[in-house]
Amino acid sequence: MKLSANEAAKRTGKSVPTITRAIKSGKISAEKSGSGGYLIDPAELFRVFPAVAKLNAETLPMLKSETPRLPPSETHPLQEKVASLEAALADAKAERDEWRYQAKRLAMALPAPTSETIVMPRQRMWARLFARAKKD
Structure with a gap:
């Protein structure tokens, strides 16, 4: 059976x-x-x-149940700790969002790159090669 x-x-x-x-x-x-x-x-x-x-x-x-039931005197400090950790997490998320917003604003405020500010690596390499050739 x-x-x-x-x-x-x-x-x-x-x-x-x-x-x-x-x-x-x-x-x-x-x-x-x-x-x-x-x-x-x-x-x-x-x-x-x-x-x-x-x-x-x-x-x-x-x-x-295999989970023991704790008296309220033992669970109250744990509940307070959980509440304080949740509050700290909410503060950290709010601060993260503020930093993200500021980074976006700064990225939008940057001037558009011009051809003068962009130097291609190959141009620098060729410039160095030709500069060496002239010295030799």
């Missing part, structure tokens, strides 16, 4: 995403069912994850 990912999670004390991640990474082999779920052989499952003898109070919260 093969197990669904939900039943496998209950029997091992892991969450369903943990079971499906193990299947996708190749740690556990499983068959795809017609409904889109997975059918897992119990021997294959217990080869990777040990079976839970009984569902007790310690394993029930683990079945819901």
Whole structure:
């Protein structure tokens, strides 16, 4: 009898995403069912994850989520830090945009190049060659 990912999670004390991640990474082999779920052989499952003898109070919260819930006293400083970093990022983006605008204005204000200001590298090379020929 093969197990669904939900039943496998209950029997091992892991969450369903943990079971499906193990299947996708190749740690556990499983068959795809017609409904889109997975059918897992119990021997294959217990080869990777040990079976839970009984569902007790310690394993029930683990079945819901693997991410621990932190009390508000611990998350508040983190939320303040995130807010300050977002504000700093917004300031940096605004400053970047100001510099970009200034660069565009300066580029438009430059005079158009004239033929006197453009010296072709070949002209300089020929001028040097002819100058050397005259000296020799």
